[in-house]
Amino acid sequence: MPALGLMTLAACKAEQSALHPASQDARDVATLFWVMTAGGAVIWLIMMGIVVYAVLGRRRPVSERFADRFILTGGVIFPTVVLAALLVFGLRLLPGAWHPGAPDLRIHVTGEQFWWRVVYEGPDGARVETANQVRLPKGQEVEFHLSAQDVIHSFWIPPLGGKLDMIPGRTNILRLTADRTGTFRGICAEFCGMSHALMAFEAVVEEPDAFAAWLAAEAAPARGDATAFTRAGCGACHGVRGLVEEGAVGPDLTHLARRTTLAAGTLPMTRAALAAWLANPAAIKPDARMPAYGDLPEAEREAILDFLMGLK
Ligand code: CUA
Numbered sequence: 001m002p003a004l005g006l007m008t009l010a011a012c013k014a015e016q017s018a019l020h021p022a023s024q025d026a027r028d029v030a031t032l033f034w035v036m037t038a039g040g041a042v043i044w045l046i047m048m049g050i051v052v053y054a055v056l057g058r059r060r061p062v063s064e065r066f067a068d069r070f071i072l073t074g075g076v077i078f079p080t081v082v083l084a085a086l087l088v089f090g091l092r093l094l095p096g097a098w099h100p101g102a103p104d105l106r107i108h109v110t111g112e113q114f115w116w117r118v119v120y121e122g123p124d125g126a127r128v129e130t131a132n133q134v135r136l137p138k139g140q141e142v143e144f145h146l147s148a149q150d151v152i153h154s155f156w157i158p159p160l161g162g163k164l165d166m167i168p169g170r171t172n173i174l175r176l177t178a179d180r181t182g183t184f185r186g187i188c189a190e191f192c193g194m195s196h197a198l199m200a201f202e203a204v205v206e207e208p209d210a211f212a213a214w215l216a217a218e219a220a221p222a223r224g225d226a227t228a229f230t231r232a233g234c235g236a237c238h239g240v241r242g243l244v245e246e247g248a249v250g251p252d253l254t255h256l257a258r259r260t261t262l263a264a265g266t267l268p269m270t271r272a273a274l275a276a277w278l279a280n281p282a283a284i285k286p287d288a289r290m291p292a293y294g295d296l297p298e299a300e301r302e303a304i305l306d307f308l309m310g311l312k
Pocket of ligand 1: 111112114152153154188189190191192193196197199
């Protein structure tokens with residue numbers, strides 16, 4: 001069994017593994033996991049030794065005095081000492097989860113069936129909305145304000161920390177400081193409907209300069225010809241800052257083509273994937289609220305794809 005468990009763990013991808021931590025919080029959780037696993041393994045081996053001895057060992061009855069001592073040691077003293085030690089170890093890690101003072105950056109993330117609305121507080125207090133991708137500067141403390149629009153979701157970037165439930169009508173706070181750059185995978189960790197397993201996002205940790213440049217570019221309005229997009233009614237749900245302002249139901253598409261995935265981590269950001277998504281979202285993501293646009297005239301569809309792929 002332990003061998004099977006370790007094989008399962010070895011199969012985990014580092015980008016989504018809580019055992020490849022990239023922040024102190026995640027490192028504490030990983031340490032706690034390994035210490036608890038080692039403690040559990042030692043207890044398991046001792047128990048198996050006793051079982052084997054009882055089955056195969058000598059049949060000679062033991063003295064009453066030995067039996068009393070064995071029960072006292074194995075049943076009371078041993079678990080008290082071991083469990084108390086593990087408890088103290090776990091409690092000592094707790095203060096690390098407490099973060100006083102103001103954070104360096106706030107990011108508001110809302111879980112919706114089945115995607116993530118991500119809003120940054122921009123440099124001059126501007127509201128910069130994007131979706132399905134979270135970027136954070138290395139070495140800076142980020143405060144996530146987590147909520148949900150419809151049902152309960154859960155925000156988890158295993159290598160960075162979390163997980164924390166996203167509950168409609170309330171805001172949960174999660175502080176994280178990533179200490180190495182990289183691209184990680186965040187997931188929804190609470191069953192939220194048919195496409196719960198297809199609700200993921202990319203978490204990109206980059207150097208503060210690169211992050212600031214990215215945020216400034218993200219805050220800029222979009223450029224392009226939105227005529228076909230608006231004519232097809234896409235603007236009723238999707239906003240494209242600077243071009244199509246009314247839609248706020250679905251993901252903001254302002255700089256869509258700069259993201260690396262589509263449909264909340266489900267598809268790569270390519271023209272072919274975008275065309276497949278437009279034609280029939282439900283085939284890719286059951287119960288997605290996006291309607292199918294499979295019967296658009298080809299010229300209209302190509303014009304929309306041109307527009308969306310140009311949103312860089
Ligand atoms: Cu959202 Cu599971």
